[in-house]
Amino acid sequence: MGGFGWFWGKKLRTWVKLAYGVKNGSISPKTILRPAGAAPADRFGSRFDGRTQDDFLHVMVDGKAFVAGVSPDRAAMWSRSLHADYTSSESYRALFKSGLLLSEMEQIDMLVTGLPVSQYMDEDRKKALSESMTGIHTLTPKRTVEVKKVKVVPQPIGGFLDFIARTDEDIEDARVLVIDPGFFSVDWVVISNDEIHKQSSGTSLNASSVLLEEVSRLIGKDHGAGVNIETIEHAIRQEKSFILVLGQKVEISPYIQEAKKTVGPVVTESIQKALRIESKMVDLIVLVGGGAVFFREAVQESFPRLRTIMTQDAVYSNCRGFWLMGAAYQ
Numbered sequence: 001m002g003g004f005g006w007f008w009g010k011k012l013r014t015w016v017k018l019a020y021g022v023k024n025g026s027i028s029p030k031t032i033l034r035p036a037g038a039a040p041a042d043r044f045g046s047r048f049d050g051r052t053q054d055d056f057l058h059v060m061v062d063g064k065a066f067v068a069g070v071s072p073d074r075a076a077m078w079s080r081s082l083h084a085d086y087t088s089s090e091s092y093r094a095l096f097k098s099g100l101l102l103s104e105m106e107q108i109d110m111l112v113t114g115l116p117v118s119q120y121m122d123e124d125r126k127k128a129l130s131e132s133m134t135g136i137h138t139l140t141p142k143r144t145v146e147v148k149k150v151k152v153v154p155q156p157i158g159g160f161l162d163f164i165a166r167t168d169e170d171i172e173d174a175r176v177l178v179i180d181p182g183f184f185s186v187d188w189v190v191i192s193n194d195e196i197h198k199q200s201s202g203t204s205l206n207a208s209s210v211l212l213e214e215v216s217r218l219i220g221k222d223h224g225a226g227v228n229i230e231t232i233e234h235a236i237r238q239e240k241s242f243i244l245v246l247g248q249k250v251e252i253s254p255y256i257q258e259a260k261k262t263v264g265p266v267v268t269e270s271i272q273k274a275l276r277i278e279s280k281m282v283d284l285i286v287l288v289g290g291g292a293v294f295f296r297e298a299v300q301e302s303f304p305r306l307r308t309i310m311t312q313d314a315v316y317s318n319c320r321g322f323w324l325m326g327a328a329y330q
Helices: 090-103 123-133 155-165 208-223 229-237 253-275 290-294 296-302 314-327
Strands: 002-007 015-022 030-035 037-040 057-061 064-070 110-115 135-140 143-147 150-154 176-181 186-192 202-204 242-245 248-251 284-287 307-310
Touching (some): 015 090, 057 135, 090 135, 110 155, 155 314, 176 290, 186 253, 202 253, 208 229, 208 248, 208 253, 229 242, 284 296, 290 296, 290 314
Parallel strands (some): 002 110
Antiparallel strands (some): 037 064, 135 143, 176 186, 186 202
């Protein structure tokens, strides 16, 4: 049986994250991490040395050639979509098709993906995403993939399933707050007795993209010129400690630390307000996703009496959990 778990990665260093493989009795998916940039192929320049761009993934979207799986700052005159209708954008579909391409499969029995919690509550949006991913997809002139069934879940659920599979914690009777900080949104769910408490779960748009905007503003204030968030994001992805601003090296870390102090408390205040309707306080907080490290301090300061746990290899936590859900499909 072919199984495939796919997750649109949303963290400070924005990634497409995949967990996929064939269900053969042992649940050990392959995982792939690629930058989450996608744009029409004609927006990308050629290398100065004339060589081909061997890190590009080429897919077709509505008959148009797209490049996907590259750093978002590589495309000229192409703005990344950061809005509620992102899942219907050409860039999203290009990244979706790049995920199918990377899976090296011709047929997928079950594909699992996630939506921000607030969007998951919208049945029409959830249905539209599922229908758009189901069926036969033309990836390139010579490659097609058939997706037989799609399951859409709230994004933090993948991380929670991964946490359960990789921990010795006894949480059978616990109320767990799962927080998934991403690039476009920070999502959280309250889970108790295997049920999601929808009324106290939610989404904040003060996510990693807002944090990067604050980093840019702070740099501009100190150095006379800001930098776009894609440049900062690319530097972090490449694990560089600095960026160039007007020809001068500027350390990034101090500005990230300062931005965290501004953005983090705004997010945790939204979570605290949502939890007020709970008849009983949660017992444990689980931080999932690659952006968790940037919000951990704010969460611990806002909930000092609760234990906060970060999942192992958090960047893969959601897609690994989606794989577990897909592999359980009969």
